[in-house]
Amino acid sequence: MDGAADRLAPVLRPVRAGNGFEEALEQILQVVRLGLVPQGERLPAERELAERLQISRVTLREVLKVLQDEDLVESRRGRYGGTFVRVRTAGPGEAGPQRRIERIDVEDTLRFREVLESGAAGLCASHGLTDEQGTRLRDALAATRDAPLTDYRRCDTMLHLTLAELSGSPSLAAQYAAVRASVNELLDRIPLLVRNLEHSQTQHGVLVEAVLDGDADGAREVAREHCGGTAALLRGFLTGPAG
CATH class of the missing domain: 1.10.10.10 (Winged helix-like DNA-binding domain superfamily/Winged helix DNA-binding domain)
Structure with a gap:
């Protein structure tokens, strides 16, 4: 070596x-x-x-x-x-193509999001959804599949907000809405990558099916993995070295 x-x-x-x-x-x-x-x-x-x-x-x-x-x-x-x-010259206050933000802010947001998303998925799967609720979740998933790139993030947000709302916990749903706003602010700072969106869509489908099948453990695991993919991108683009 x-x-x-x-x-x-x-x-x-x-x-x-x-x-x-x-x-x-x-x-x-x-x-x-x-x-x-x-x-x-x-x-x-x-x-x-x-x-x-x-x-x-x-x-x-x-x-x-x-x-x-x-x-x-x-x-x-x-x-x-x-x-x-590439040899780069960063302007005043910049650190590469994206302005660097504090690692602690990113980590706190991403960890809280993962807890809420996996919790919501597990609750939806464990207590089950009515036919009407299941239709709402499927419709929200379909909207992300059909969305143009310019509207994808809004539809993606609505899918996850729907899952949080269907968890049956108004407190969880309110907290998720707040943390999702922070996540979207972070996502707006990085490029929209088609490969990542395709991968996310696959995970969305698996997540919704696990919820509808009542597989609480599977739903929580897919939600954690899904959050982990987004977290990896955000850490890579937005945070400086640890330590």
């Missing part, structure tokens, strides 16, 4: 199957922002990165495409080509 690989060892690790794209993106963002690969230098080869993260080359290329779109890396062809960290 060469020196560059040694530098990346504390950050790059196999991702979990459920959120491979999001977690891989989070880790490579951290590599770039921590300066583990200095500006102007080349990232490890695609084959090595894919092996270390245990993702497919296709997924890795999608991750690298996002980083290129955000002007964090650039691709060069030829014998000495590869993916290189």
Whole structure:
């Protein structure tokens, strides 16, 4: 293992199957922002990165495409080509393409969201939904599937608010509405990634089916995994190094 690989060892690790794209993106963002690969230098080869993260080359290329779109890396062809960290000049008060916010603020919001979402999903599944409530949940899911990109976040929010409301706890629903507003403020600071939305839609479908099937444990687990994917993206784009 060469020196560059040694530098990346504390950050790059196999991702979990459920959120491979999001977690891989989070880790490579951290590599770039921590300066583990200095500006102007080349990232490890695609084959090595894919092996270390245990993702497919296709997924890795999608991750690298996002980083290129955000002007964090650039691709060069030829014998000495590869993916290189761009040399950037941050303006006053900036830290890269997105203004950095405090890690503690992000973590608090994301942890509270996960508790509320998994709790709401478990409650809905355990006490069961009426036919009318089940139809409302299915309709909210269908709206996210049919939504254009410009309206996706609103429909996504409505799906999760519906789940919180159907939990039967007005206090939980009120708290979720508040934390969701904070989550949306964070999401507005990062790019809308089609790959992530497709993955989210798959998880939405599994979550709704678990709720309707009365599988409380399954519903809670899918909700946690779903929140984890969003959390990985937000940490990667918005927070600085820990410590």
